[in-house]
Amino acid sequence: MLPLAGACLAPSLSLPASTQPNSYFVLSRPWNFFPSIAMVFAGAVAATARTTAAAGVSVSSSAALSPSSFPSASASASASASALSLVLTSLSLVLTRARVWHAALSSAAIALGSVVVNDYFDVPNDRINAPSKPLPSGQVTVDGALLFGGALYLSTLVAAAWLEPRELRLMVACSAAVTLAYTPVLKKIALAKTAAVAGVIALSPAAGALAVSAAAAGPSSSLTAASPLAAVAPACWLAFFAVSGRELLMDAADARGDGAAGVATLPVLIGRGATLRLAAGCEVLAAALLCSRAAASAAVAFSGSGRRGAFSLVIPAAAVALGAALVAPAARAAREAARLGRLRKEEERRRDSASSTSPVAAAALAEAEAAVSAAISRAVNTMMRPMGLAIVAALVLG
Numbered sequence: 112m113l114p115l116a117g118a119c120l121a122p123s124l125s126l127p128a129s130t131q132p133n134s135y136f137v138l139s140r141p142w143n144f145f146p147s148i149a150m151v152f153a154g155a156v157a158a159t160a161r162t163t164a165a166a167g168v169s170v171s172s173s174a175a176l177s178p179s180s181f182p183s184a185s186a187s188a189s190a191s192a193s194a195l196s197l198v199l200t201s202l203s204l205v206l207t208r209a210r211v212w213h214a215a216l217s218s219a220a221i222a223l224g225s226v227v228v229n230d231y232f233d234v235p236n237d238r239i240n241a242p243s244k245p246l247p248s249g250q251v252t253v254d255g256a257l258l259f260g261g262a263l264y265l266s267t268l269v270a271a272a273w274l275e276p277r278e279l280r281l282m283v284a285c286s287a288a289v290t291l292a293y294t295p296v297l298k299k300i301a302l303a304k305t306a307a308v309a310g311v312i313a314l315s316p317a318a319g320a321l322a323v324s325a326a327a328a329g330p331s332s333s334l335t336a337a338s339p340l341a342a343v344a345p346a347c348w349l350a351f352f353a354v355s356g357r358e359l360l361m362d363a364a365d366a367r368g369d370g371a372a373g374v375a376t377l378p379v380l381i382g383r384g385a386t387l388r389l390a391a392g393c394e395v396l397a398a399a400l401l402c403s404r405a406a407a408s409a410a411v412a413f414s415g416s417g418r419r420g421a422f423s424l425v426i427p428a429a430a431v432a433l434g435a436a437l438v439a440p441a442a443r444a445a446r447e448a449a450r451l452g453r454l455r456k457e458e459e460r461r462r463d464s465a466s467s468t469s470p471v472a473a474a475a476l477a478e479a480e481a482a483v484s485a486a487i488s489r490a491v492n493t494m495m496r497p498m499g500l501a502i503v504a505a506l507v508l509g
Contacts, residue, residue: 152315356393398434405430
């Protein structure tokens, strides 16, 4: 899809032919393609495993879910192998489902198209926040970017007409509409932009669950059972909170450019410090959800004593460690912002009494400002891995 769209747009570009593919490659940021596909397939695998286990298709999966099946270390190992076998069997089934591939590619195409269209509308801001991007730097023309993004959206919506069930078609259409409206409309509404991005991403596992349920039920199926969505609901909520926190961190990083462009993001309205505390709170909610799912799973597995009881404690311990990795970067950025706020208040009191700013105080403020920016940048860059692992863990525990 992407090479064909790029080839169709080639006549409208003003760059040399040798630089065109690379410029459009950077513009679309195709690395966003893979997380979208992975989340759809993860949701499909979770729903398939849940349905298979609930229907009692696999004897080994029933053993894995039954507390009485863990009387010893050897039985525990057998149940773990059975659970792994169930996941691998579900994955092999999902990979053969054309409807799941259809949904995954639709999700990925929306992700790529939304990046291009967002950059098209965001050129004034990017001239301040990210002048090296293809559009503000002139590597890609504005008209070329609009045609490229439009081609991605149009091809996605046409292909989505054959998606089943109808709830999945509606989900893709709404996601396309929300991402199209993101920069020109939703980005100007403080929390609406955060909820829009987080909601679209969080629906990816649900799209996989719906696609695999339709593939199993037949071509004219509709959503008649809650079990496929129930299997992925905790992961969807976790993704919503985790992505919301990361979006707030990204808004905090772009606060200077957004303020200059008149975009009323949350950091512009309430300040970076309050926004970073809210971002940390979102990550705490995501971590709490993961830990609660892990605790529930451990409680089901925990019966008796000995090696099996000790083994079941690994689940919540791993969830706590993963949750801490999710929360720590945002908490560190919020702590640096609080330190900067204290320094500013001290400087204001000193200026009111002395009517001047000391060079030492000015240097301390500049150092604290740089520390906040660095902490935000680190948080944005390091949160993706624990976030992905947390979503996968929630799908496994769901």
